[in-house]
Amino acid sequence: MSTKEKKIRVLIAKPGLDSHDRGAKIVARALRDAGMEVIYTGLRQTPEQIVETALQEDVDVVGLSILSGAHSTLFPRIMQLLKKKGMTDVMVFAGGIIPEEDVPALKKAGIKEVFGPGTPTSTLVEYVKNNVLK
């Protein structure tokens, strides 16, 4: 009887203290243009705020943007909190200024993929579409 109307819901979040969100907005816009529902929460979010938002909004994907260098502290904390809330079916990717040598540890913490500066938005869109877990 009913027709399903499932959309991919994505939270684009900026943890930490840096105040540049152009990258995050470009990604949000690209995902929107690819037909996804993108929730944007603005700057300077704590891990608690990000996970709480992901929970209430029932997102399929979380994209973390960071330029401050605090990723090795903040990202594992976010992954921990997601796990604690039982949200292991949420795919998390990251972007921003993240040194190559930090990536393996982040992936081990549960970040599915890390995208550096200059990644074409089309690559990102394809990645999200192909890696949604729900």
Add this chain to the structure above:
Amino acid sequence: MQVFLTEVTEVQRLVQGVFRGEKRAIAKTISKIENNEPEAQKIISLIYPKTGKAHIIGITGPPGAGKSTLVEKLAKELRNRKKTVGIIAVDPTSPFTGGAFLGDRVRMQDLSTDDGVYIRSMATRNHPGGLARATKDAAHVLDAAGKDVVIVETVGAGQSEVEVVKVAQTVVVILAPGLGDDIQAIKAGQMEIGDIFVVNKGDRENANKAVSDIEAALELNTEERDWRPLVLKTSALTGEGIGEFVESIERHRAYLKKGALDVQRRAKAEIELIEALKQKITQSIIQDLREKGEWVRATDRILAREIDPYTAAENLLKGKTKTS
């Protein structure tokens, strides 16, 4: 049969979670309704008996008037008064790509870790009228979850996006100075639906002029009404007028409780029934026509300009097997 039983259990588990106010259960339930999943109707039927307690406030007004910012201030003031709050913030879906950028939470950051507040962003998914198809049922979910107040924020609305009246008990129209003169204020649509009119950005020049333009337009109401809409001035920036705003909402609530609420509830129940019927009837008719192949035949004939869509629809309804 086994599968069916498991499904029912999962639905019941979700609904029980909603009744206990569990956020993940609320989130999943709203998604199922929003995505129109097969169990959505079952969920609504289980939740409905527990609804009707929350005060549902609709917030509407043009883009950029400060709706989301004011919703945050309103929610904080309600929290100070020990009320729990649910918020549904609607933003538009792109008619071109089907995507949406939901940015209302940017203005509500302080609320995101308050356990007494639940916020859900919702895309219209091209439903007309300023709300999504699922907004009303999502409000029911938050009501059943025990929120004292549910705030429904519409998309940045034009003059004719008035669907919020079907959902909310108290409708607040938020305006800002400099949007238009007394002629704009006489026009139909949004100016007819407010129980409360708020001129936000009251710290700006011309705010008093905007208040008096709205007052003047309301003076022209010839229709006899028990409730004369309130007009007030706020500044979400400075916090001016927020207390008065909450008190206005409570005044309207008190007015409704004196009897108007029963009338309003009955009218809303009828609207809900009409809309549910429309959906059901349309769905079942279309499905039936598709199965019989009449759908394709009628569409072909419309395409060939042999018949216009209205006549075709009329003929189909008359139960003619051929669309001639």
